[in-house]
Each structure stands twice: as structure tokens, then as C-alpha cells.
Amino acid sequence: MNEGANRNRKTALIFSGVAVGMVAMSFAAVPAYRAFCQVTGWGGTxxxxxxxxxxxxxxxxxxxxxxxxxxxxxxxxxxxxxxxxxxxxxxxxxxxxxxxxxxxxxxxxxxxxxxxxxxxxxxxxxxxxxxxxxxxxxxxxxxxxxxxxxxxxxxxxxxxxxxxxxxxxxxxxxxxxxxxxxxxxxxxx
The missing domain is CATH 2.60.370.10 (Ctag/Cox11)
Incomplete structure (x- = not known):
């Protein structure tokens, strides 16, 4: 494989990892926010x-x-x-x-x-x-x-x-x- 193909593959893997991480964080955000509010009373909880x-x-x-x-x-x-x-x-x-x-x-x-x-x-x-x-x-x-x-x-x-x-x-x-x-x-x- 040439140098350009390796670089493209590495870039694609990085962007895929970032996208997967962002999706995972979006699912974790609601329970994490709810837990934070219950512990701190934030927002009148x-x-x-x-x-x-x-x-x-x-x-x-x-x-x-x-x-x-x-x-x-x-x-x-x-x-x-x-x-x-x-x-x-x-x-x-x-x-x-x-x-x-x-x-x-x-x-x-x-x-x-x-x-x-x-x-x-x-x-x-x-x-x-x-x-x-x-x-x-x-x-x-x-x-x-x-x-x-x-x-x-x-x-x-x-x-x-x-x-x-x-x-x-x-x-x-x-x-x-x-x-x-x-x-x-x-x-x-």
C-alpha cells in the first residue's frame, strides 16, 4: 500500500472513533445530567x-x-x-x-x-x-x-x-x- 492510502485509512479510523465517541456521549448525557441534578439540586430538582x-x-x-x-x-x-x-x-x-x-x-x-x-x-x-x-x-x-x-x-x-x-x-x-x-x-x- 502506498503512503496516501495509509494516511487516508488512519484519518478514517480517527473520524470513525470520534463519531462513535460522540454518539456514546450523547446517550450518556441524559442519565449523567439527571444524576447531577439529583445530587446537587440543580434546576430545582x-x-x-x-x-x-x-x-x-x-x-x-x-x-x-x-x-x-x-x-x-x-x-x-x-x-x-x-x-x-x-x-x-x-x-x-x-x-x-x-x-x-x-x-x-x-x-x-x-x-x-x-x-x-x-x-x-x-x-x-x-x-x-x-x-x-x-x-x-x-x-x-x-x-x-x-x-x-x-x-x-x-x-x-x-x-x-x-x-x-x-x-x-x-x-x-x-x-x-x-x-x-x-x-x-x-x-x-
């Missing part, structure tokens, strides 16, 4: 906790609730309470109501965040409907709980001294079941 806080502070906080449904999901979804007043570290229970407006079973899954985003690392959920997908039968209405608290460590973060209200927001999206292919209801009913 809340945290999971096994149990409630060990102490309750005198500092009050108001938690407001927001709910939305993405296109393609024939549900009505709303918080059952507008807000709750509690103390930092106090465990609270809130409920959200979902109704399947379609004529067939529909599965959805909720994404969530808090605002201000800087409070995300201190907002801890013990139990939540958002941890798994939810399937509602035709016309079914359910009340879904979330058990949460605001971590007392927030009081040591001077960047959060101004936080008196935290909004917990959920958006339900269609969830495709890998086995049946069912889930969201994008067809008009």
Missing part, C-alpha cells in the same frame, strides 16, 4: 429522603403547589390545596388529584421541580406518586399523596435566607409501557 428531619425549626416556610399536564395526555391534574404553611423540618402531606378524561387506560409519569431553584437541594420527598408511573382507568379519578419536608440545613445556607415560599411543581407526561406500547393518549377521544 428535589431530593429523596428515607425519613423526616430530626429537628423542626421555628423558621416558617410556605409551600405552594402547581400542576400541569403535557400535550398528549388526556388527564385533568391539579393540587388539592393551594399551599401549606409549615416550619422548616416539619413533615407535611399534600395531595394532587388526577382524572383520566379518555375512554381507555392511560399511564403517565410526573416530572417535578421547585422554585426558587436554589431551594431544590433542601426540598426532601419521603414518598411521592412521582417516583413511579401512574395508570388511570377510563374516567378514574385518584388522589395522590406526596410526603415531604424542607431540610433544616437550609437555615445554615445564607444564600437562602430570603426564601420564605417554595413552589413544588409537577407536570404529567405520557408514559410508554415497554411491554405493551400503551401509555399516553395522543389520539383525540
Amino acid at each position: 428535589t431530593q429523596r429522603a428515607e425519613a423526616g428531619a430530626q429537628e423542626v425549626l421555628e423558621r416558617p416556610v410556605t409551600v405552594r403547589f402547581d400542576a400541569a399536564v403535557s400535550d398528549g395526555l388526556s388527564w385533568r391534574f391539579k393540587p388539592e390545596q393551594v399551599s401549606q404553611d409549615l416550619h422548616i423540618g416539619e413533615t407535611a402531606l399534600a395531595f394532587f388529584e388526577a382524572e383520566n378524561l379518555s375512554s381507555k387506560p392511560v399511564t403517565g409519569r410526573a416530572s417535578f421541580n421547585v422554585t426558587p431553584a436554589k431551594a431544590g437541594i433542601y426540598f426532601k420527598k419521603i414518598e411521592c406518586f412521582c417516583f413511579t408511573e401512574q395508570t388511570l382507568q377510563p374516567g378514574e379519578t385518584v388522589s395522590m399523596p406526596v410526603t415531604y419536608f424542607v431540610d433544616p440545613a437550609i437555615a445554615k445556607d445564607t444564600n437562602l435566607d430570603d426564601v420564605q415560599t417554595i413552589t413544588l411543581a409537577y407536570t404529567f407526561f405520557p408514559w410508554e409501557d415497554a411491554e405493551t406500547g400503551s401509555g399516553g393518549d395522543s389520539a383525540a377521544e
Whole structure:
């Protein structure tokens, strides 16, 4: 083989390796970003906790609730309470109501965040409907709980001294079941 053919082959291998690497990184980006957000609270991502806080502070906080449904999901979804007043570290229970407006079973899954985003690392959920997908039968209405608290460590973060209200927001999206292919209801009913 001549020198030019070897150089072309080497260049092709390098570019192929770069392309494969870029594809691999694009698939790894979503899980890596999700893990980063869960660890740091980036973008208002809340945290999971096994149990409630060990102490309750005198500092009050108001938690407001927001709910939305993405296109393609024939549900009505709303918080059952507008807000709750509690103390930092106090465990609270809130409920959200979902109704399947379609004529067939529909599965959805909720994404969530808090605002201000800087409070995300201190907002801890013990139990939540958002941890798994939810399937509602035709016309079914359910009340879904979330058990949460605001971590007392927030009081040591001077960047959060101004936080008196935290909004917990959920958006339900269609969830495709890998086995049946069912889930969201994008067809008009």
C-alpha cells in the first residue's frame, strides 16, 4: 500500500472513533445530567429522603403547589390545596388529584421541580406518586399523596435566607409501557 492510502485509512479510523465517541456521549448525557441534578439540586430538582428531619425549626416556610399536564395526555391534574404553611423540618402531606378524561387506560409519569431553584437541594420527598408511573382507568379519578419536608440545613445556607415560599411543581407526561406500547393518549377521544 502506498503512503496516501495509509494516511487516508488512519484519518478514517480517527473520524470513525470520534463519531462513535460522540454518539456514546450523547446517550450518556441524559442519565449523567439527571444524576447531577439529583445530587446537587440543580434546576430545582428535589431530593429523596428515607425519613423526616430530626429537628423542626421555628423558621416558617410556605409551600405552594402547581400542576400541569403535557400535550398528549388526556388527564385533568391539579393540587388539592393551594399551599401549606409549615416550619422548616416539619413533615407535611399534600395531595394532587388526577382524572383520566379518555375512554381507555392511560399511564403517565410526573416530572417535578421547585422554585426558587436554589431551594431544590433542601426540598426532601419521603414518598411521592412521582417516583413511579401512574395508570388511570377510563374516567378514574385518584388522589395522590406526596410526603415531604424542607431540610433544616437550609437555615445554615445564607444564600437562602430570603426564601420564605417554595413552589413544588409537577407536570404529567405520557408514559410508554415497554411491554405493551400503551401509555399516553395522543389520539383525540
